[in-house]
Amino acid sequence: MLTTNTEFLQAELMDVVRLFGENVPDIAHTFLHVDDTFFDTVIIAGREFCHSESHSCANELEFKRYAKRFSKLAVYQALSTVTGQSMxxxxxxxxxxxxxxxxxxxxxxxxxxxxxxxxxxxxxxxxxGAVLEAQRGIYAKREGDADLYVGIPFCPSKCTYCSFITADIGRTGQYVNDYLTALEKEIAACRGMFRRLKSLYIGGGTPLVLSVPQLRRVLDAVLPYAGGIEYTVEAGRPDVFTEEKLRLLRDYGVTRICVNPQTFNDETLVRIGRQHTAADIVRAFEQSRRFGFDINCDLIAGLTDESVDSFCESIDRAISLSPENITVHTLCLKKGAKLKERESYLCGAGVSEMIRYSRRALLAAGYVPYYLYRQKYMAGNCENTGWTKPGKACVYNVDVMEEITDNLACGANAVGKKIFPNEGRIERVGSPKDIPTYIQKIEEILATKQKLYG
Ligand SMILES: C[S@@+](CC[C@H](N)C(=O)[O-])C[C@H]1O[C@@H](n2cnc3c(N)ncnc32)[C@H](O)[C@@H]1O
Ligand code: SF4
Incomplete structure (x- = not known):
């Protein structure tokens, strides 16, 4: 679909081509760098487009960065002219x-x-601009600052759109106790790996799918780090909420939880394999409110066969519950999602309208955007945006999205990050995705971690 004379540009240019969908004509790209000037020539459907920019680069890394930047711009502008589309x-x-x-x-x-x-x-x-504004007071690069993440990769069942490495606890329940033992070791090993801990995040998966004794093990392991900082549990799907588990979270000092609707449309909930109804969401939300947590609600724009009206209604219903945070995701189908097998290409129609509505409605309700990120294969080429009531932004989300603090990530498929602010680089360390392999390799994982953060 796209040929270039410069190999290191191929993947980046394909990302731009993909924005325009499946039926893009063949593209020939040529790159040339002479005397600090970057020349890009793009030929599409017999039309030739030339682009040049001058910039002097301090080193090879900077040269590559600018070569990518300018050639992407050249291909984008050519495609935009030929197709009449802008992104x-x-x-x-x-x-x-x-x-x-x-x-x-x-x-x-x-x-x-x-x-x-x-x-x-x-x-x-x-x-x-609004996100940067909302991050004031949280955004700070300081060597030794860290956040602690603990991953619980179990769910009551697998939702069709989800490509996270989580497993149906019905199939993997036999690993839970050994998993928690490995996790306890990894959490304990994090002591001494940071100067200042900014937040705690127990994510998933669905942490509340664990039984009370299992949940208590996780909370006990994290306890030495808790107190005086933001502490989130991505409690998750409303079908696993109980009074007892919520009380436990409160007693252990959890400050923020997620009650995730994804949609308030019961038919969509069945289609996406969520085993709960909209009424269950409201019940779980109100139950959680009584324990005084800050609450986040996740919604997804672009779920299978969901109309724009239905999505807008979900936004309105989420707002009417008045959670501190509402996160609006755009459906993104990656490898690993069951849905991907049935839908080879995303239909972006309507998704942009959904996102536009969410922005209008959330702003009107007094929420501000406080983080955003994009992924490949997002419907309508949109984005995920975290919205917050003023002063209630989640520190963990800001730190992770902006990559400004070390992330001490524990658990299967957890990706830890060590930030070197003075050198402008980040080192990552990933754990095995597969639960039995994680359990088996825990000592190796600890040694690698010690080397990076110790
Ligand atoms: C790791 S999941 C954990 C949440 C929790 N298990 C639940 O489902 O309530 C975090 C969030 O990612 C979002 N998500 C998962 N798969 C997605 C996809 N394919 N496209 C867009 N958002 C997705 C959902 O909104 C989900 O709540
Ligand atoms: S969306 Fe949540 S509950 Fe559903 S499979 Fe993904 S992590 Fe599990």
Whole structure:
């Protein structure tokens, strides 16, 4: 579909081509670099487009960064002209918009100029500006700052759209106790791996699918780190909520939980394999409120056969519950989701309208956007946005999205990060995805972790 004379540009350019869907004509791209000038020639359907930009680079890394940036822009502009389409995020792919905006600011430039050049819509430029504003007071790069993540990769059943590495506890229940033993070791080993802990996050999967004694083991392991900091449990699906588990969370000092509807439409809930109804969501929400937690609700735009009206109603119902945070995801079908096997290509129709509505309604209800990120294969080329009531932004989400603090990630498939702010680099360490392998390799995992953070 796309040929280029420069191998290191191929994957990045394909990301741009993919934005325009399946039926893109063949593209021939040629790159040339002479005397600090980057030349890109793009031929599509017999039309030739030439693009040149001058920039002097300090080193090879910077040269590659700018070569990618300019060639993506050249291909995007050519495709946009030929197809008559423009994308909400223009030629921006493969980088978090807010990270790029911060990088521009740190270099003393207004990020809006670069974003406009890249064809990012005015609404999205304003969205990024609002996110940066909401992150004030949380966004800080300090060596030794860390967040602790604990992954519980078990769920009551697998939702059709989900590509997270989580398993149906009915099939993997026999591993839970050994998993928790390995996890306890890993959590204990995190002591001494940070200077200041900013937040705790027990995520999933669905942590509340664990039995009370199992949940208590996790909370006990995390207890030495708790107190005085934000402490989230991604409690998750309303079908596993009980008074007893919620009380336990409160007694252990948890400050924030997730009660995730995804949608309030009962028919969609059946279609996506969630074994609960909209009424269960409201019940779990009200039950959780009585324990005084801050609450986050996740919704997804673009779920199978869901109409724009139905999604808008879900937004309105979430707002009417008045949670502190509402996260609006755009459906993203990656390898691993059951749905992917049936739907080879995403239909973006309507999704952009859903996202537009969510922004209007959430702003009108007093929420502000406080983090956002994009992934490949997102319906309508949209984004995921975390919304918050003013002053209630989740520290953990900001830190993880902006990659400004070390992430001490524990559990199967957890990806830990060590940030070197003065060198401008990040090292990552990933644990095995598969639960039995994680259990078996725990000593090796601890040694690797010790090397990175110790
Ligand atoms: C790791 S899941 C854990 C949440 C919890 N297990 C639940 O389902 O309530 C975090 C969130 O990712 C979102 N998510 C999962 N798969 C997705 C997909 N394919 N596209 C968009 N969002 C997705 C959902 O909104 C989900 O609540
Ligand atoms: S969306 Fe949540 S409950 Fe559903 S499979 Fe994914 S992690 Fe599990």
């Amino acid at each position: 909400p995020w223009g030629a921006l792919t493969g980088i978090r918009p807010t990270k790029l905006a911060y990088a521009e600011q740190e270099a003393g430039r207004d990020f809006r100029v670069l974003f406009a050049k890249f064809g990012v819509s005015r609404e999205n430029i304003a969205l990024v």
